[in-house]
Structures are given as structure tokens and as C-alpha cells.
Amino acid sequence: xxxxxxxxxxxxxxxxxxxxxxxxxxxxxxxxxxxxxxxxxxxxxxxxxxxxxxxxxxxxxxxxxxxxxxxxxxxxxxxxxxxxxxxxxxxxxxxxxxxxxxxxxxxxxxxxxxxxxxxxxxxxxxxxxxxxxxxxxxxxxxxxxxxxxxxxxxxxxxxxxxxxxxxxxxxxxxxxxxxxxxxxxxxxxxxxxxxxxxxxxxxxxxxxxxxxxxxxxxxxxxxxxxxxxxxxxxxxxxxxxxxxxxxxxxxxxxxxxxxxxxxxxxxxxx
Ligand SMILES: Nc1ncnc2c1ncn2[C@@H]1O[C@H](COP(=O)(O)OP(=O)(O)OP(=O)(O)O)[C@@H](O)[C@H]1O
Numbered sequence: 001x002x003x004x005x006x007x008x009x010x011x012x013x014x015x016x017x018x019x020x021x022x023x024x025x026x027x028x029x030x031x032x033x034x035x036x037x038x039x040x041x042x043x044x045x046x047x048x049x050x051x052x053x054x055x056x057x058x059x060x061x062x063x064x065x066x067x068x069x070x071x072x073x074x075x076x077x078x079x080x081x082x083x084x085x086x087x088x089x090x091x092x093x094x095x096x097x098x099x100x101x102x103x104x105x106x107x108x109x110x111x112x113x114x115x116x117x118x119x120x121x122x123x124x125x126x127x128x129x130x131x132x133x134x135x136x137x138x139x140x141x142x143x144x145x146x147x148x149x150x151x152x153x154x155x156x157x158x159x160x161x162x163x164x165x166x167x168x169x170x171x172x173x174x175x176x177x178x179x180x181x182x183x184x185x186x187x188x189x190x191x192x193x194x195x196x197x198x199x200x201x202x203x204x205x206x207x208x209x210x211x212x213x214x215x216x217x218x219x220x221x222x223x224x225x226x227x228x229x230x231x232x233x234x235x236x237x238x239x240x241x242x243x244x245x246x247x248x249x250x251x252x253x254x255x256x257x258x259x260x261x262x263x264x265x266x267x268x269x270x
Contacts, residue, residue, distance in 0.1 A: 014041050014042065014044070015041065015042040016039045016040065016041055016042070017040055017041065017042045017081065017082065017178065017179060017209045018038075018039070018040040018063055018079060018080065018081050018100070018179065018209075018211075019037075019039050019040075019078075019079070019080040020036075020037065020038040020039070020040070020059070020062065020063060020077070020078075020079045020080075021036075021037050021077045021078050021079075021080075022034070022035070022036045022037075022038075022059065022062065022075075022076075022077040023035065023076040023077040024074075024075075024076040024077070025055070025058055025059075025062065025067075025073070025074070025075055025076070025077075026072075026073070026074040027070065027072045027073055027074075028072040030238070031238055031240045032055055032058050032240065032241060033055035033058055033059060033240065033241045033242065034233070034240050034241075034242050035242050035243075036055075036059065036230070036241075036242050036243035037243065038059065038228055038243060038246060039246075040063070040179070040209060040211050041209070041225070041226060042209050043205055043206065043207075043208070043209055044205060044209065044210070044225040044226055045201060045202075045205050045210040045211075045212060045223050045224045045225050045226075046210070046211045046212070046224060046225070046226045046227070046228065047211075047212050047213075047214055047219075047220035047223065047224030047226070047227045047228070047249065048060060048211065048212065048213045048214070048227075048228050048230065049214060049215075049217060049220050049227060049228070049229055049230070050229055050230035050231055050232075050241070050244075050264070051231065051232060051264070052215075053232055053239060053241065054230040054231055054232045054241035054242075055230055055232075055240075055241025055242075056213040056230055056241075057183050057184075057213055058241070059230070059241075060181050060183055060211060060213050061102075061181075061183070062075060062079060063079060063100060063179070063181055063211065064086075064093075064096050064097050064099075064100035064101070064102060064179075064181060065079075065086060065087070065093040065096050065097070066097070066102060066181075068093050075087060081096070081099065081100065081179075086100075098121075098125065098175060098177065099177055099178050099179065100177060100178070100179040100180075100181060101172040101173065101175070101177035101179070101180050101181065102172065102180075102181045102182075102183070103165070103168050103169055103172050103180065103181070103182045103183070103185050104168070104183055104185075105183050105184040105185065105187050105188060106188050107161055107164035107165040107167070107168050107188065108164075108168060109156030109157055109159070109164050109167050109168060109171075110156060111155065111156075111157055112155070112156060113152065113153045113154060113155060113156065114139075114148050114151065114152050114153075114154055114155075114156050114159070114167060115135055115152040115153065116156075117156040117167055117168075117170075117171050118134075118135045118138050118139060118167070118170050118171050118174050119131055119134070119135055119174070120171060121171060121172075121174055121175040122134055122174055122175055125175055127175075134174060135152070135174065136149075137174075138170040138171070138173050138174035139167075139170045141170070141173055141203075141204070141207070142166045142167070142169045142170035142173065142200065143166060143196065143199070143200050143203070144163060144166040144167060144170055147163060148163070148167075160193070161188055161189050161190070161193060162189050162190070162192070162193025162194075162196055162197065165185060165186075165188075165189060165193070165197060166196070166197070166200065169185075169197075169200065169204075173204070173208065177208065178208065178209060179208065179209045179210070179211070180204065180208045180209070180210050180211075181210075181211050181212075182201070182210065182211070182212040182213070183212075183213045184212075184213050184214060184215060185197055185212065186198070186214075186216070186219065187215065194219075198219065198222055198223050201223050202223060205225075212224065217253075217265065220249060220253075221249060221253055224249045225248065225249060226246065226247065226248055226249060227246065227247070227248075227249045227252040227253070228243055228245075228246040229243070229244045229245055229246070229252060229256075229258075229260075229261045229264065230242065230243055230244060231244045231260050231264070244258050244260050244261055245257050245258045245261050252265075253265060
């Protein structure tokens with residue numbers, strides 16, 4: 001089974017690559033997210049913002065079925081990747097994650113060499129071509145090659161936090177996904193490493209479609225083309241996240257349509 005992928009050269013830049021319609025997401029009996037429609041546009045960075053617990057990470061992880069690994073997780077809705085529902089019965093989540101890769105909050109290189117970290121997914125996918133070339137290309141695209149080219153056999157864990165996160169990005173892009181999901185990729189990093197990752201994201205969007213969860217609104221403003229603002233509904237006695245509004249980052253920050261968005265943004269900036 002394979003999933004369709006964009007022919008980048010002959011598609012318009014604003015094509016929707018992932019169209020996510022969430023009706024309900026439960027963890028056990030807990031309704032975590034409801035009624036949210038989130039289109040992810042090709043070769044753009046989409047930022048997810050909102051208060052703690054509003055479901056940003058849950059929604060992001062839905063986009064490549066990463067939540068399937070949680071036993072209590074239940075999804076009602078559809079996530080269409082180029083029109084194909086990735087939650088359909090015959091779709092293998094492992095294949096989904098080959099097209100839609102993920103980078104986590106804590107840099108999590110494997111306890112193996114820098115080279116092996118990048119080659120890991122390729123070996124898993126039984127890549128038969130020139131591995132050295134692939135590893136070099138991924139490390140170059142992750143802006144890490146110059147810093148590690150003379151120590152590829154050193155442990156990935158010997159790198160600094162920022163370098164480890166760039167290594168994880170290299171690992172994620174080595175198998176050429178189309179979409180990269182990033183769950184607060186800078187939250188464990190200092191300001192300099194954060195800035196490097198932000199610059200890298202801006203470069204990556206020339207080749208990849210990116211969605212990022214961030215707590216940092218300035219970061220969303222710096223990197224995101226589109227922004228989705230989520231909030232928490234406590235009206236029924238629960239704490240259920242939902243999408244309040246989504247649009248271009250400029251529109252959401254400068255001309256929000258919803259009072260909740262206005263209040264959240266002005267609260268953060270005043
Ligand atoms: N594995 C899980 N089991 C049970 N509940 C969970 C699980 N993961 C998340 N939740 C709950 O789902 C809701 C949404 O969590 P999520 O982590 O997606 O929110 P978030 O907006 O990313 O939060 P934060 O900004 O604090 O990281 C929260 O109430 C959280 O407690």
C-alpha cells in the first residue's frame with residue numbers, strides 16, 4: 001500500500017496537503033478535543049498556538065497517527081492526506097509516518113553514532129542506494145554537516161542540545177517525508193539554538209510542509225505562515241480543546257476575528 005505524494009513542481013504553493021477534520025478525540029472517557037477543521041498547506045509552516053491543555057500536541061500527533069500508540073486514544077473524524085483518509089482501515093500507520101515525519105520536544109537521538117542515527121530510518125525502509133550520500137544530504141539540509149562531518153562515528157548523545165535536535169531533524173528528513181510535524185522543537189533549547197532551529201525551519205519549508213506546536217507566540221509570528229489558535233471549553237464541566245480560528249499568521253495576530261483570540265493575544269503581549 002502506498003500513499004499519494006505531491007508532485008511539487010506542478011502543484012500550486014497553497015495546495016492543501018493534509019485536511020484534518022476532528023469530530024471528537026477521547027482519551028478513555030475524557031473528551032480532549034472536539035469540532036476542529038485544520039488544513040495544512042503545502043510548503044508552508046502552520047503554527048498551533050493556545051493555552052496549556054487545549055490539545056495542540058494531540059491534534060499534531062493525529063496528523064501522522066502517532067496517537068495510535070496510546071491505548072486509550074479514540075479518534076472520530078478524518079485526516080485526508082492528498083485526499084486519502086490516513087485513518088482508513090487499510091492504511092498502515094508506519095507507512096503514514098514515512099510520508100509525515102515527526103520531531104519531538106526533547107531532542108531524542110538514539111544511543112548510536114551520528115551516522116547511524118541518520119541512517120536508521122533508511123535501513124528500516126531497506127534503502128539500497130548510496131547511504132553515505134543520503135546521510136550527508138540529510139545532515140546538510142539540517143544545517144549540521146559542517147559541525148559533525150569529521151566525527152560521524154561519535155555518539156549522537158555527545159552533541160549539544162541544539163545539535164541533537166538538528167540531528168533528529170536530519171533523521172526525520174533522511175527518508176524524504178513530505179510533511180514534518182514538530183512538537184515544541186525548541187522548548188528544551190537556549191535562545192541561540194532556538195534561533196538556529198527557526199532559521200532551519202524557514203529553509204526546510206522550501207522542500208517540506210511543516211506544522212509546529214509552539215508555546216511561544218513570538219516564535220509563531222517569526223516562522224509560521226498560517227496560525228491555528230486553540231482554546232479550552234470548560235462550559236460542560238470538562239476541559240475540551242477546540243479550534244477557535246485559523247488563518248494567515250498576519251491576520252490571526254493583527255486582525256483576529258474571535259474575541260477569545262484577541263484576548264489571548266493581547267494578554268500575552270500586554
Ligand atoms: N496520553 C494521554 N492520556 C490521557 N489524557 C491525555 C493524554 N495526552 C494528553 N491528554 C490530555 O488531553 C488534553 C490535551 O493535551 P495536549 O497535550 O494535547 O495539550 P497541549 O495544548 O499540547 O498542552 P501543553 O501546551 O500543556 O503541552 C489535556 O487535558 C491532557 O491532559
